[in-house]
Amino acid sequence: MNIRLFFNRLFPPACLLCSGHSTRALCPECHADLPWHRQPHCPQCATPTPDGQLCGACLKHPPAFDRTLAALVYAFPLDRLIPHLKYHGRLAVAPVLGECLARAVASAPRPDRLIAMPLHTQRIRERGFNHATEIARETAKRLRLPLDVASCRRIRDTPPQMGLKHAARQRNVRGAFACSEGVRGLHIALIDDVMTTGTSFDELAATLKRAGAREVSCWVAARALPPP
Ligand SMILES: [Zn+2]
Numbered sequence: 497m498n499i500r501l502f503f504n505r506l507f508p509p510a511c512l513l514c515s516g517h518s519t520r521a522l523c524p525e526c527h528a529d530l531p532w533h534r535q536p537h538c539p540q541c542a543t544p545t546p547d548g549q550l551c552g553a554c555l556k557h558p559p560a561f562d563r564t565l566a567a568l569v570y571a572f573p574l575d576r577l578i579p580h581l582k583y584h585g586r587l588a589v590a591p592v593l594g595e596c597l598a599r600a601v602a603s604a605p606r607p608d609r610l611i612a613m614p615l616h617t618q619r620i621r622e623r624g625f626n627h628a629t630e631i632a633r634e635t636a637k638r639l640r641l642p643l644d645v646a647s648c649r650r651i652r653d654t655p656p657q658m659g660l661k662h663a664a665r666q667r668n669v670r671g672a673f674a675c676s677e678g679v680r681g682l683h684i685a686l687i688d689d690v691m692t693t694g695t696s697f698d699e700l701a702a703t704l705k706r707a708g709a710r711e712v713s714c715w716v717a718a719r720a721l722p723p724p
């Protein structure tokens with residue numbers, strides 16, 4: 497018996513959600529039941545709008561990024577899967593999100609490079625990995641796009657954005673990133689697990705544009721929707 501068969505018999509491969517037998521991370525039923533982001537939404541930040549027009553927030557404070565594509569809505573079961581990935585090291589979740597994202601952006605304008613939302617080195621040391629990079633790796637592989645892990649860094653660790661108002665959130669992330677000039681003239685797609693307020697994306701997109709990037713798309717596995 498080879499080692500893989502041995503382990504499969506000892507720990508039968510199971511779906512991350514229903515624990516049913518599955519050779520893939522999610523069984524076909526759980527995969528089909530995921531909350532895909534299909535409702536009409538603002539083209540710039542992917543928040544739902546009645547006819548898919550620009551939302552009030554993007555009209556009032558136009559973000560530095562050009563568009564947002566979100567594969568899923570941040571609701572059950574993503575609110576379980578994503579914390580498992582980030583805080584419990586369940587790395588098997590990342591390829592699932594990366595695959596959903598690759599599917600959702602298949603017909604989107606093709607960027608020159610993918611860049612994962614950088615984590616501060618302190619956080620990487622605590623977690624052992626950057627979850628956004630793990631997601632981006634899968635998306636890059638499936639779309640045959642280069643993943644750039646060198647051009648952007650988070651130079652300042654920032655407290656959580658939750659509960660802060662727009663201006664306070666902006667102050668919170670100002671100067672958090674540094675980008676090299678290697679992005680000049682390029683279309684960059686920024687990858688992360690969730691977009692909540694979009695402030696970090698806005699700050700990173702502004703930093704990329706100051707470094708000469710031509711266009712910035714946000715590609716997120718899940719969009720957190722504002723409360724109804
Ligand atoms: Zn399942």
Ligand SMILES: [Zn+2]
Nearest residue numbers: 538541551554
């Ligand atoms: Zn918007």
